[in-house]
Amino acid sequence: MKRDNINRRNFLKKIGLGATAVAATSALSSCGKGASTLLSPEGSHTLEVPKDKMTYRTSNVNGDKISILGYGCMRWPTKDDPNDPTKRVLDQERVNELIDYALEHGINYFDTAPVYGMGQSETVTGIALSRHPRESYRVATKLSNQRIPAGLSPKETFRRSVEMYHNSMKALQIDYIDYYLLHSIGGGRDSFATLNYRFFDNGVLDFLVEEKKAGRIRNLGFSFHGDVRIFDHMLKLHDEGKYRWDFVQIQMNYLDWRHASNREENAEYLYNELTKRGIQAIIMEPLLGGRLSNLPQYVIQRLKSQKPQDSVASWAFRWVGSFDNILTVLSGMTYMEHLQDNIRTYSPLEKCSEADFEYLEETADIISKYPLIPCNDCEYCMPCPYGIDIPGVLLHYNKCVNEGNITQSVDDDNYKKARRAFLIGYDRSVPKLRQADHCINCRKCIDDCPQRIAIPVQLRRISKYVDELRGDGVI
Amino acid sequence: MLRRVRISLAAVFFTIITLLFLDLTGVIHTYFGWMAKVQFLPALLALNVGVILSLILLTLIFGRIYCSVICPLGVFQDLIAWGSKKVKKSKKPYSYSKPKSWLRVIVLAIFVVAIILGINSLVSILAPYSSYGRIASSLFQPIYRLGNNLLASIAEHYDSYAFYSVEVWVKSITTLVVAIITLVVIFILAARGGRTYCNTICPVGTILGFFSKFSFMKIKIDESKCKKCQMCSYQCKSSCINIGDFSVDHSRCVVCGNCLESCKFDAIKYEFSFSNFKKGFVNNSNPVSCKREASNSDNMGRRSFITAVAATTALSASAQAIKMDGGFAPIIDKKVPKRSNPITPAGSLSLKNLQEHCTSCQLCISVCPNQVLRPSSDLSRWMMPEMSYERGYCRTECNKCSEVCPTGAIKPISIEDKSSTQLGHAIWIKENCVVITDDVNCGNCATRCPSNAIQMVALDPNNPKSRTIPAVDETKCIGCGACENLCPARPFSAIVVEGHQVHKFI
Structure with missing residues (x-):
């Protein structure tokens, strides 16, 4: 194990050197507008956020004009619960500000789900949106019935699913849903059984088709993670004319295009299959929950050397926006700065050049060599019943990988520094009682991870690593 | 000159000994751990003959400089006295008072009897170094740590790893109260009368006072030069200069040198002299050779606590119809379980050994990096370290506590020996186990056990596919408490360690 790691480390060093040479010699003509034109010697206040330059895409089903930047409502800002200081709630005030700002700057697509944000996302989003005219925004929400416990009768799963559907409209304060999705199909230990249990055996899908006919659902589609056979199966149903998907939501970004993690299917396949059939794609995880902006230092340098004044994130957004068969790109923007940066990137979108595509393909190659855990901080695994902050632990590990603070042995030159950074940073980002050593391997989280991370295995690995570091005495 | 040397040395000793209780890095101990080990009572209880003889020899040569330099409580009193002098702006802060020999003898006698009878609480309350240790550990350490945590939060803000946060918690209310009372008493006595404590109560002061009467170097008044201005007497913290008959009570003098600098007529000197044997102390009993009753009471005197079956520990989100994404499950704090035998640290050999040697100075508790050691509330080992997880x-x-212990209550133990010392053994408590209460797979106790003493076995022996529960191999278990600490059951763990009265060695 140790030797393996050392080899990988040396390997990383080597590819690092190689890639530096590439970066130094490649004379790529910088395409796109770049932020430079907006900066002045007086400072960055001239970095304006255009209000009327947003790029729009047109739905090939009903001609709907959708902003290419869609608002993902999974990562709304939180604050301490005023009634219970041990809990967090979504911060309605900040959500209102973000939504108002988004609408003002041309964003008109908002994507939520009943389970997002500790179950509060729909309500909070509904409150914020209801302050605006209904025709100024499109709402997407989902049937998150994967969370209905297994083993219930079809009648019961139907009842609960329909209840969830009606609750969504109530929470969002709307009487029709613009985009309705079968949430995250492709998961479950037996993916076909799960799919049938959720939508087919109980007639829920047929019910939704009826609702669409009645006009209460404007577009029907699904979001996909996991077993690609389910994806193929759903498209087969479309081909055979049994069901018609108005759109499909997939995970796509320059890393997943050809370097999908775990057993996920490459986005290239998914996108091309949809394009073949003329089904427009809605993109989720264009930035992998920030993983494509919190990159290894070396990769950041690499991207910055090309466009020093553009954010690292903007590369990912420009890349994915450059595909034509995409209706909108969802981003869960927690902070105003993220929102502004993304609006800038897409107002208007300047597509990637051939050279950019190649450059990002090389970048993806490099990133995929780092031992990062593909956690996108979606919190589907949370709350862990035993209190562990799963994304907190995994993201801390990734942070240390990115910053070069994972050490393989005491003999490493940077062992002391890396150990200190890892242990002190660990206690700072995750309270002791929520750290990996408290994982009991109950495996309740396993099915919830859309990235199919073997969470208990990773937690055990990290806790072993931490234990070794701690075993070396005082920090 | 004498005064300046004394102040410089005292400052060094006092600062470093205090830092022994505060330091988070362990560096101070590496180089200056001996400073705790040269304290009189700890050395006595550790049967450290070399140190005891050296200290007695030191006193026989120079007088009670031990009290002025080495004893942190003594220097602490000097600090308080100096401060109060500044505040009062009095030119005559002290004056001669008659010796309270009877009080000194009685306290010393009580102390010796307490040692012989094993009344530990009394011994530790009277021990000067331990008194200071309790003040440093219960009062100074939290302040130091809070300061450290402030720096840590500033460092965090700047993304620096220069400082890191540490836990601050009240380890024992009674010890804290004792420390506060000691501080208040010492403060009042020192602010009003300088070394009153050292010359009336302190048993070490009384013992050394006996030897200092015969010391070679002494403070002496030259009757021919003395103008009886009493300046020296006004500056004497020990109130031991009687200008009336030009005498200095050398059993009380701590050789601070303040009198030397106060004399304008060069009439008072610190010089070589043969002692006269006018008055002497009667007491010369040796507190080392003491017998002790083994007191192993079963009444742990612990706080009473709720014995409600911890079936309510299930943290699952059963209240919700479906799991929503995000947020944290609440975590209930763990509570101290009832142990029929206390767990004492590796190196202490047995509860009896700990009780016989420990003076409750709190040094081990202060340096424990894992928040395991805390002062006991049980009277038979009041304020002595006990372990809980x-x-x-x-x-x-980690063998920090054994490295720092100055009294031999926790004897030095190597890491290798420690990992084969059985302090206690784990016991599974079915009613609390999440495998039963939550119907989930667990086994964290077995995973975390450093000595592979826990095996997971089928809950139903007839059904090998049933959920598994921990089975403890007592012959391998060393009682480290990893299982108890990391057990998901809350507030009471489903696996707890029972202490061994006498440690076993695998």
Whole structure:
């Protein structure tokens, strides 16, 4: 194990050197507008956020004009619960500000789900949106019935699913849903059984088709993670004319295009299959929950050397926006700065050049060599019943990988520094009682991870690593 | 000159000994751990003959400089006295008072009897170094740590790893109260009368006072030069200069040198002299050779606590119809379980050994990096260290407490020996186990056990596919508490360690 790691480390060093040479010699003509034109010697206040330059895409089903930047409502800002200081709630005030700002700057697509944000996302989003005219925004929400416990009768799963559907409209304060999705199909230990249990055996899908006919659902589609056979199966149903998907939501970004993690299917396949059939794609995880902006230092340098004044994130957004068969790109923007940066990137979108595509393909190659855990901080695994902050632990590990603070042995030159950074940073980002050593391997989280991370295995690995570091005495 | 040397040395000793209780890095101990070990009572209880003889020899040569330099409580009193002098702006802060020999003898006698009878609480309350240790550990350490945590939060803000946060918690209310009372008493006595405590109560002061009467170097008044201005007497913290008959009570003098600098007529000197044997102390009993009753009471005197079956520990989100994404499950703090035998640290050999040697100075408790050691509330080992695993467990690679103990209550133990010392053994408590209460797979106790003493076995012996529960191999278990600490059951763990009265060695 140790030797393996050392080899990988040396390997990383080597590819690092190689890639530096590439970066130094490649004379790529910088395409796109770049932020430079907006900066002045007086400072960055001239970095304006255009209000009327947003790029729009047109739905090939009903001609709907959708902003290419869609608002993902999974990562709304939180604050301490005023009634219970041990809990967090979504911060309605900040959500209102973000939504108002988004609408003002041309964003008109908002994507939520009943389970997002500790179950509060729909309500909070509904409150914020209801302050605006209904025709100024499109709402997407989902049937998150994967969370209905297994083993219930079809009648019961139907009842609960329909209840969830009606609750969504109530929470969002709307009487029709613009985009309705079968949430995250492709998961479950037996993916076909799960799919049938959720939508087919109980007639829920047929019910939704009826609702669409009645006009209460404007577009029907699904979001996909996991077993690609389910994806193929759903498209087969479309081909055979049994069901018609108005759109499909997939995970796509320059890393997943050809370097999908775990057993996920490459986005290239998914996108091309949809394009073949003329089904427009809605993109989720264009930035992998920030993983494509919190990159290894070396990769950041690499991207910055090309466009020093553009954010690292903007590369990912420009890349994915450059595909034509995409209706909108969802981003869960927690902070105003993220929102502004993304609006800038897409107002208007300047597509990637051939050279950019190649450059990002090389970048993806490099990133995929780092031992990062593909956690996108979606919190589907949370709350862990035993209190562990799963994304907190995994993201801390990734942070240390990115910053070069994972050490393989005491003999490493940077062992002391890396150990200190890892242990002190660990206690700072995750309270002791929520750290990996408290994982009991109950495996309740396993099915919830859309990235199919073997969470208990990773937690055990990290806790072993931490234990070794701690075993070396005082920090 | 004498005064300046004394102040410089005292400052060094006092600062470093205080830092022994505060330091988070362990560096101070590496180089200056001996400073705790040259304290009189700890050395006496550790049967450290070399140190005791050296200290007695030191006193026989120079007088009670031990009290002025080495004893942190003594220097602490000097500090308070100096401060109060500044505040009062009095030119005559002290004056001669008659010796209270009877009080000194009685306190010393009580002290010796307490040692012989094993009344530990009394011994530790009277021990000067331990008194200071309790003040440093219960009062100074939290302040120091809060300061450190402030720096840590500033460092965090700047993304620096220069400082890191540490836990601050009240380890024992009674010890804290004792420390506060000691501080208040010492403060009042020192602010009003300088070394009153050292010359009336302190048993070490009384013992050394006996030897200092015969010391070679002494403070002497030259009757021919003395103008009886009493300046020296006004500056004497020990109130031991009687200008009336030009005498200095050398059993009380701590050789601070303040009198030397106050004399304008060069009439008072610190010089070589043969002692006269006018008055002497009667007491010369040796507190080392003491017998002790083994007191192993079963009444642990612990706080009473709720014995409600911890079936309510299930943290699952059963209240919700479906699991929503995000947020944290609440975590209930662990509570101290009832142990029929206390767990004492590796190196203490047995509860009896700990009780016989410990003076409750809190040094081991202060340096425990895993929040395992805390002062006991049980009267038979009041304020002595005991182990519990709510906040951490005794990590196998750590032997800090054994390194720092000055009294031999916790004898030095190597990491290798420690990992084969059985302090206690784990016991599974079915009613609390999440495998039963939550119907989930667990086994964290077995996973975390450093000595592979826990095997997971089928809950139903007839059904090998049933959920598994921990089975403890008592012959391998060393009682480190990793299982208890990391057990998901809350507030009471489903696996708890029972202490061994006498440690076993595998």
